[in-house]
Amino acid sequence: MTSNISDAGAVPLGLETPQELAAPAGSKTWRIRFGSLLIPLAHAAGQNVVTVLGLRFMTDSLAISAGAAGLIFALVKIYDGFLDPAIGAWSDRAMTRWGRRLPFLFAGGLAMPLGLALLFGAPDFGSILLAQVFVTLALAIHASGYTLLTIPGFAMVVESSSDPHERTRLMAWRTYGNAIGTLIGSTLPAWLLGMTGPTRGGHLLLAVVVGVVVFMATLLAVRMLRDAPRTQPRVSVAAVRRNPLSALGHQVKLAWDNRPFRILAIAHVFLLFGTAIGSAALAYFTRIVLGLGDEVLGTYFMMATVMMVLGMTVWVWLSGRVGKKACYMGALALFGLVQLSWLLASPGESMVLVGVRGLASGFAGGGMILCAYALLSDAVRYDYVQSGERREGAFAGFTTLFDKLSSAAALAAMGVFLGAMGYVPSASGQAAQQGERAVMAIMLCESAVPALAMLGAIVALCFYKLDPAQLEALEIGQDAKA
Template identity: 75%
Template sequence: MSEPVTTAIETSGGGKAAGLWAIRIGSLMIPLAHAAGQNLVTVLGLRFMTDSLAISAGAAGAIFAFVKIYDGFADPAVGAWSDRAKTPWGRRLPFLFAGGIAMPLGLALLFGAPSFGSILLAQLFVTLALVIHATGYTLLTIPGFAMLVESSSDPRERTRLMAWRTYGNAIGTMLGSTLPAWVLSMTGPTRGGHLGVAMIVGAVVLGATLLAVRLLAGAPRTEAPDQTGVERVNPVRALLRQVALAWRNVPFRTLAIAHVFLLFGTAIGSASLAFYTRVGLEQADTVLGTYFMLATVAMLVSMTGWVWLSNRIGKKSAYITALAIYAVVQLSWLLAGPGEPMTLIAVRGGLSGLSGAGMILCAYSLLSDAVRYDYVTSGQRREGSFAGFTTLFDKLSSAAALAVMGAFLAAMGYAPSASGMAAQQSDSARLAILLCVSVIPAVAMVGAIVTMAFYRLDAATVEAAELQQVNA
C-alpha cells in the first residue's frame, strides 16, 4: 500500500506548514551539521591517529575502513527504518535529533582520546569513537536526503533545495576543515588543541541540527505505509527486497557506481592533503586551512553558476564537467613541491571548490531525480531506502579509499609519531603521499566520467512521468 502524499501546504503531522524559506534554510542546516562533523574527521582524523596517537598508517586506515563498512551497511537499515517509522514528529525528525547528539559525542571521544600507554587500547578506543561518530552521521544524512525528495514534486525546486544543501555542505566543510586547521596553527597540533577543535565543531553540529529540526517540523512529508506481515515478522527479508528493487532502477544504479568513483577519489584527495601540505610542501596548518577556506568560498560563489549551467546543458553534462575540473586540479599537485607559491596553492583551492560545488549539486540532484522517477513509476515511497543505498556505496568507497591509502603509506614506509608532528619521512613515503593527492584521485574521476556516459534519464523524462501520474 503506497502512502498518501501531502501537498505543499499540509503536513502529515497536522501541524502548521513550514514556509518555503524555512524548508530551504532547514535543508541547508542538515548538511552544514554533518559536513562540519565529517570533514573534521576526514581531513584530520587519519593524521591525528598516526602523528598524535602513534598508530601506524596501515592500522589507522584499516580502522577507518572497518568503521566505514559498518556505517555503510547501517545506512540501508536506517533508511528503511525511517521509511516505516511512525512518531509524533513524523518519519525523519527523530533520526536527525539523535544524529545531532551522537556525532559531537564521537568527535569528543576521538580527539580527546586519553594516553593509554598501549597502542592496542588506543586503537580500540578510537574505533569505538568512530563508530559513534559514524552512526550520528548516518542518522543525519539518510533522513535528511529523504526529506528533500519528499519536500517537493517539482524537479526544479528540488534542484534549488539541492543548491541550498550544497551551500550548507560548503559552510560545514569550512567549519570542519578550515577552522580546525587555523585553530591548530595557533595552539599547535597538541592533544589539547585537537580536543578544543572537536568541542567547537561538535557544538556547531548540535546547534545546526536543533535548528534544522525546528525549521522542518512543518515541512511537507508523507506518512509511513501500513506494513505487511512479512515486513513486521522478517525485517531482514524486507530490507533485501528493497535492495533488489533499488538496484533494478538503472539510472540510480549508474549514478551509484559513478558516486563510488567520486567518493573514492575525493576521500583520498582530502585525507592526503593534510599529510601533503605538512610533508610534501613543508607548510604549516595555516596553509591547509587557507586552502579549504578558498575552496569553500569558491564553492559558495560558483553555486548559482552551476545551477544555471545544469539547466543550460543538462545535469549530466555539468556533472562530467565538474569531475574533469577536479581531476585536472589534483594532477597539478605533481608540479608542486617545497616553496610552492601561495598564489598557486590558492588557485588550486579555488578550482577545487568550484568543481566540488558542481559535483555535489549535480550528483545529488541527479539522484533525487532517479528516486523521484522510481516513485512516479512504481507508486512506492522508498526515499529513505534509496538514500540508505546511496550512502552505503559512499561509505564502502570511502572505506576502500582510506584502507588503500593507509596500506599504501605503510607499505611505502610512512613513520608514525606520538608528538603531534610528522616524523622524518623517507623519499618513498613522500612519493606515496604525492600519488595519493594527485594521480589516484584523478584516475577515480576518469572512472566516474566513463560511468556517466551510460546514464540516460533526464529532467524531461521525469516531468513526463509526473504528468502521466497526475492524469492517471
C-alpha cells in the same frame, strides 16, 4: 484527511495513502530551504574534520601505524555503510508524533559530537592496542551519527517536492550548507591547530568547537523542518511494529534494478573515493611535501569553500542550459585537473598557487555535489514513477552506503599504501622524518589517484540516459493515479 504532525487528532503519519503534501508557500518555503541547508552543514562539519585530520591524528599523535589506521577507518565505514539501508528503511516506516525523519536527525545531532570528542580526546593509554580499540569505538559512534543525519535529511529533500526544478533548488541549498559545513570542519580546525600547535589539547578543542556547531545546527534544522511536506508509504501498523526492516533485502534488489540509480551510484563511488583520498592526503601533503603549516591547509579549504558557494549560481544556471549530466562531467574533469596540478608543486609553494588550486577545486566541488545529488534525486523519483511506492529513505540509505564504502576503500587503501611505502608513525603530534618512497606515496595520493577516480566517474556517466522532461511527465501521471 490531515497529516499535520502538530495536529493531535490526525491519523498517525505513515498510515495514509501515498499522496504528496502540497508545498507550503511564503515563509514556510524559506524555512524548509534553510532547514535543508542546516542538515548538510551539520554532517559536513562533523565529517570533514575526521576526513581531513583523523588519519593524520592517529598516525602522528597516537602512534598508530598508517596501515592499521586505514584498516580501522575501513572497518568502521563498512559497519556504518551496511547500517545505512537499515536506517533508511526504518525511517521510511517509523511512526512518531514528530513524523518519520526528525527523531533520526535529532539522534544524529547527539551522536556525532560525542564521537568527535572521544576520537580527538583519546587519552594516553600507554598501549597501542588499547588506543586502536578506543578510536574504533569513537569512530563507530561518530559514523552512526553521520548516518542518522544524512539519510533522513536527504530523504526529506527528495519527498518535499514533485517539481524537479524545486528539487534542484533544494539541492543547491544543501550544497550551500555542505560548503559552510566543509569550511567549519576543515578550515576552522586547521586554523585552531595552527594557533595551538598539533597537541592533544588542541585536537580536543577543535572537536568540542565543531561538535557544538553540529548539535546546534541539527537542533535548529529539526525545528525548521517540522512542517516540511512529506510523503506517506502504504504500510500497516502491524507491519511497522512487527519488523521495520523486513523488506530490506527486497529493497536492495529494487535499488539495483533501477538502472539510472545504479549508474549514478557507480559514478558516486569513484567521486567519493577520489575526494576522500585527496582530502586525507592533503593534510600530509602540505606538512611533509610542501613544508607548510596547518594554517595553510585551513586557508586552502577556506578558499575552496568560498568558491564553492560563489560558484553555485553558475552551476545552477548551467544545469538549466546544458543539463545536469553535462555539468557533472565537466565538474569532475576540472577537479581531476586541479589534483594533477599538485605534481608540479614544490617545497615552499607560493600561497598564490595554493590559493588558485583551492579556488578551482571549490568551484569544481560545488558542481559535483550539486549535480550528483540533483541527478540522484531524479533517479529516486524514477523509482516512484516505475513502482508507485515511496522509498525515499531506503534510496537515501543506499546512496550513503555507497558513500561509506567508497570512503572506506579510499582511507584503507591510502593507509595500507603509506604503510607499504614506509611511512613512519609518531606520538609527538609532528610528522617523523619520512623516506623518499613515503613522500612519493603522499604525492600520488594527492594527485594521480584522485584524477583517475574522476575519470572513472566520467566514464560511468556516459551510460546515464534518464531524460528529465520525460521523468516529469511520467511523474505527473503517477501522481494523478495516486
